[in-house]
Amino acid sequence: MKRPIFGAALALAAVTGLTSIPAAALAQNRTLVFCAASDPEGFDMARWVATQTIDAAGMALYNRLVEFEAGTLKLRPGLAERWEVSNDERSYTFHLRRGVRFHTTEWFKPTRDFNADDVMLSLERYRDRNSAFNKAYGVNSYPYNNTWAANVVSVTKVDPQTVRVSLKAPDSTFIANMAMVTSHIISAEYAGQLQQANRLAELDTRPVGTGPWVMRRYDKDTAVRYDAHPQYWGGRAKTDRLIIQTVKDSAVRAQKIRAGECHISSDPKPQEVQAMRSDSNITLPEVAGLNIGYVGFNVTRAPLDKREVREALVLATNRQAIIDAVYQGTGIAASQLVPPGMLGHDPALKPTPHDPDKARKLLAAAGLANGFEIDVWVPPISRQYNPDMRKTAEILQADWARIGVKVKIVSYEWGDFLKRLRAGEHTIALIGWAADIADPDNFYVPLVTCSRPTASRWCTPGVDAMLETARRTTDAEQRQKAYQQVNAMIARENPYLLLAHGKRWQPVRREVQGFRVDPLTRTILHEVSLR
Amino acid sequence: MRWLLGRLLRVVPTILGITLLAFALARLLPGDPVEVMLGERITDAEQHREQLVRLGLDQPLWVQYFSYLGRLLAGDLGRSLVHGRPVMDEFLTLFPATLELALVALVISVVGGVTLGTIAALRRGSLADQGLMALSVLGHSMPIYWWGLLLIMLCSVWLRDVAPAWALPVSGRIAVLFDVPPRTGFMLIDSALSGEPGAFTSALRHLVLPGVVLGTYGLAVIARMTRSSLLETLNQDFVRAARARALSPWRVVGLHALRSALIPVLTVIGMQVGALMGGAVLTETIFSWPGIGRWLVDAIYRRDYAVLQGGLMLTSLMVVGVNLAVDLLYGLIDPRIRHPRT
Numbered sequence: 001m002k003r004p005i006f007g008a009a010l011a012l013a014a015v016t017g018l019t020s021i022p023a024a025a026l027a028q029n030r031t032l033v034f035c036a037a038s039d040p041e042g043f044d045m046a047r048w049v050a051t052q053t054i055d056a057a058g059m060a061l062y063n064r065l066v067e068f069e070a071g072t073l074k075l076r077p078g079l080a081e082r083w084e085v086s087n088d089e090r091s092y093t094f095h096l097r098r099g100v101r102f103h104t105t106e107w108f109k110p111t112r113d114f115n116a117d118d119v120m121l122s123l124e125r126y127r128d129r130n131s132a133f134n135k136a137y138g139v140n141s142y143p144y145n146n147t148w149a150a151n152v153v154s155v156t157k158v159d160p161q162t163v164r165v166s167l168k169a170p171d172s173t174f175i176a177n178m179a180m181v182t183s184h185i186i187s188a189e190y191a192g193q194l195q196q197a198n199r200l201a202e203l204d205t206r207p208v209g210t211g212p213w214v215m216r217r218y219d220k221d222t223a224v225r226y227d228a229h230p231q232y233w234g235g236r237a238k239t240d241r242l243i244i245q246t247v248k249d250s251a252v253r254a255q256k257i258r259a260g261e262c263h264i265s266s267d268p269k270p271q272e273v274q275a276m277r278s279d280s281n282i283t284l285p286e287v288a289g290l291n292i293g294y295v296g297f298n299v300t301r302a303p304l305d306k307r308e309v310r311e312a313l314v315l316a317t318n319r320q321a322i323i324d325a326v327y328q329g330t331g332i333a334a335s336q337l338v339p340p341g342m343l344g345h346d347p348a349l350k351p352t353p354h355d356p357d358k359a360r361k362l363l364a365a366a367g368l369a370n371g372f373e374i375d376v377w378v379p380p381i382s383r384q385y386n387p388d389m390r391k392t393a394e395i396l397q398a399d400w401a402r403i404g405v406k407v408k409i410v411s412y413e414w415g416d417f418l419k420r421l422r423a424g425e426h427t428i429a430l431i432g433w434a435a436d437i438a439d440p441d442n443f444y445v446p447l448v449t450c451s452r453p454t455a456s457r458w459c460t461p462g463v464d465a466m467l468e469t470a471r472r473t474t475d476a477e478q479r480q481k482a483y484q485q486v487n488a489m490i491a492r493e494n495p496y497l498l499l500a501h502g503k504r505w506q507p508v509r510r511e512v513q514g515f516r517v518d519p520l521t522r523t524i525l526h527e528v529s530l531r
Numbered sequence: 532m533r534w535l536l537g538r539l540l541r542v543v544p545t546i547l548g549i550t551l552l553a554f555a556l557a558r559l560l561p562g563d564p565v566e567v568m569l570g571e572r573i574t575d576a577e578q579h580r581e582q583l584v585r586l587g588l589d590q591p592l593w594v595q596y597f598s599y600l601g602r603l604l605a606g607d608l609g610r611s612l613v614h615g616r617p618v619m620d621e622f623l624t625l626f627p628a629t630l631e632l633a634l635v636a637l638v639i640s641v642v643g644g645v646t647l648g649t650i651a652a653l654r655r656g657s658l659a660d661q662g663l664m665a666l667s668v669l670g671h672s673m674p675i676y677w678w679g680l681l682l683i684m685l686c687s688v689w690l691r692d693v694a695p696a697w698a699l700p701v702s703g704r705i706a707v708l709f710d711v712p713p714r715t716g717f718m719l720i721d722s723a724l725s726g727e728p729g730a731f732t733s734a735l736r737h738l739v740l741p742g743v744v745l746g747t748y749g750l751a752v753i754a755r756m757t758r759s760s761l762l763e764t765l766n767q768d769f770v771r772a773a774r775a776r777a778l779s780p781w782r783v784v785g786l787h788a789l790r791s792a793l794i795p796v797l798t799v800i801g802m803q804v805g806a807l808m809g810g811a812v813l814t815e816t817i818f819s820w821p822g823i824g825r826w827l828v829d830a831i832y833r834r835d836y837a838v839l840q841g842g843l844m845l846t847s848l849m850v851v852g853v854n855l856a857v858d859l860l861y862g863l864i865d866p867r868i869r870h871p872r873t
Contacts, residue, residue: 031708033707033708041568041613041614042614042615049568049569050568201615204614204615205616217710217712219713219821220621220624220625220821221625221819221821221825221826222703222704222821223707225710243707243708245703245707246819246821247702247703247819248816248819248825249702249816249817249819251680252683252701252702252817252819255683255687255688255701256701256702259687259691259698259701261700261701261706261707262707381570412561413560413561413562414562414567414570415560415561415562415563415566415567415834416561416562417562418562418566418567418570418571419561419562419563419566422566422576422579431571432571433571453576
């Protein structure tokens with residue numbers, strides 16, 4: 001009996017006795033490995049919204065006419081070298097970059113450089129939803145595209161290197177929208193070939209773009225492999241290959257980066273961040289995120305229909321305790337919807353101070369001196385805008401108990417939570433928002449306009465009009481004025497208890513150079529090199 | 532022949548039941564795919580409705596069910612509601628990974644289980660017997676998730692600090708640097724075919740932890756079954772006769788007793804297929820194993836009804852198929868099953 005066991009032990013020894021791939025080998029191979037939290041949903045950004053798709057498709061494979069500079073909120077020319085805006089602000093003329101090459105892949109060999117036809121197709125497919133293209137291939141999974149596309153009258157080719165976009169009404173967010181990850185430019189030549197062969201769906205599985213990486217292979221639930229685009233207009237990527245590996249479990253991702261099996265990783269949880277800080281091989285660069293974590297007060301339901309009650313709950317909340325315990329000290333206390341440094345932010349507006357005495361008086365004035373019982377809904381998710389919803393709710397429970405408000409914490413499964421929230425079944429719900437573009441419009445419109453089923457259900461027609469005014473002008477001063485008025489109304493009415501703007505951090509191994517965490521929840525990898 | 536036909540016909544209502552169950556289970560999940568995909572970004576009710584219409588989810592449930600059934604009869608499992616790829620294609624891409632893992636787990640269960648069970652039976656009442664049986668109770672009741680994480684902590688994390696050369700990989704099917712094109716879908720075969728030095732060993736090393744985790748339950752069950760069956764056989768006349776003929780203990784046990792004792796063990800092995808599929812869901816999730824289990828878990832999270840229905844359907848069919856095969860096999864081996872006394 002001894003022999004087989006001995007043999008098995010030897011076999012196991014042979015299997016286990018080989019070292020794992022060390023980080024040095026990865027660097028030597030000039031292959032950058034990024035561990036992502038999930039697979040991309042597909043490779044045509046017109047259909048998808050998830051962060052992982054933005055990284056694996058939007059940023060790796062494509063460009064836009066205008067780009068947000070990596071790590072900042074600054075706009076810079078992308079596939080358009082420059083653009084002009086007409087005096088009535090209804091027409092944008094884009095002058096396109098010359099000599100931009102589309103990817104050469106196993107499935108497509110471009111015969112020409114990027115030109116106006118590509119821009120026409122890429123933008124028109126959002127605008128004209130009855131086009132033959134859209135009938136054969138659905139786009140517009142992402143609602144925000146409709147906001148700008150509905151305002152476009154036409155996209156015209158002036159000459160092969162010039163495109164003009166005409167708008168129904170001026171839209172100050174238009175250029176930022178052109179830099180949004182979903183405004184990527186696809187190859188009209190490739191799309192034409194696919195359409196002719198009745199295989200348009202391949203746009204989403206066998207992508208062709210102008211971006212820094214050329215997709216080589218996608219192994220479902222495993223990895224996407226890329227080669228550097230040799231003729232990339234922005235300069236060849238600093239590593240030869242890129243692998244975006246799917247590692248869904250956040251604890252496993254943390255182990256993998258510690259083991260040197262990935263160079264950069266996505267979305268660590270706060271508790272893992274603490275452990276990583278003690279690892280000398282890992283750095284944790286961070287950036288202020290474009291987001292806001294908040295508690296929505298449903299103003300259509302008693303007793304939150306009373307302004308005094310909402311204000312009392314805001315005053316009773318020890319925001320700093322939440323920032324310390326939930327955001328592990330990295331959140332920025334929020335006084336308004338948009339974070340500091342962004343158009344619309346009013347530096348004079350400070351977060352409401354913690355004042356339980358005043359809160360008690362306000363409750364008494366509202367006829368609720370003995371307090372009341374209320375449900376607080378907590379979604380089962382963790383986000384940068386709020387890394388631990390449950391803990392937040394527990395702190396609120398303790399804070400509000402001091403003014404006589406008894407909180408019952410209610411949790412629903414995520415899909416159920418969203419459904420009920422949209423139906424307005426909640427009285428108080430924890431949730432938040434992460435912006436897709438660096439424009440205040442992307443904060444205000446989804447969170448305080450009457451037409452949207454927001455977590456507060458707060459509807460003040462004057463606010464809608466002010467936001468409309470701000471959108472219709474490119475005059476930054478005028479916009480700022482309108483946003484400040486809205487800020488003041490929100491501060492007075494308290495439809496939300498604004499908690500904090502969460503910071504974005506990403507674990508990066510020491511051998512990685514040139515990586516910048518991006519405030520727009522994107523991971524940009526072609527500027528990264530390995531020591 | 533009539534018996535065979537009857538057995539096959541009984542599969543039909545089972546399959547119909549599976550389609551209904553898979554459909555109902557998918558729809559019973561709260562929320563819908565559009566809501567889950569867009570999350571807090573759903574701010575426009577009209578958009579939400581439009582997307583539901585696009586996916587055909589605005590239709591009454593019975594219409595959805597019968598159109599699903601109609602497509603199924605035509606051999607079409609539909610397309611993923613999330614990424615639009617055919618469900619069958621996804622299944623065929625991912626299934627080899629699950630099969631490979633399940634086969635390794637099965638080998639571990641059978642070899643380990645039979646060996647330990649035999650040792651326990653031969654040393655009945657000894658400390659080794661008691662120890663092994665206590666371990667088998669532990670293995671039988673060990674929650675897979677906990678066991679998987681424990682092994683990762685031990686064999687990947689702790690060992691990496693203590694003896695890095697012996698540490699096992701945390702997750703995946705092969706070190707990501709090996710660029711092995713999928714030919715058969717079985718990583719052991721593909722890595723061997725790729726000719727890349729070290730690729731095969733890497734694939735083998737990646738199989739150790741998930742294989743052990745998935746195989747533990749079966750190993751425990753088979754060990755107990757082998758022990759009790761062997762003990763029963765050892766007391767039978769033909770074994771006594773073999774001993775009386777002064778055959779060596781090895782021949783008595785190996786050639787006579789074990790062969791007979793393994794017949795009921797085979798039943799247990801057949802039943803393990805269902806348990807392996809269930810266990811694969813958790814094992815694949817822990818070890819980032821790109822197989823059917825994790826695919827189904829994702830489908831649940833994303834409310835991808837088409838994948839959920841198709842995946843449940845195909846995996847259930849497999850279990851039904853294996854059970855049917857086992858039944859038929861018994862019928863062939865044991866005529867009493869084919870011709871039951873009335």
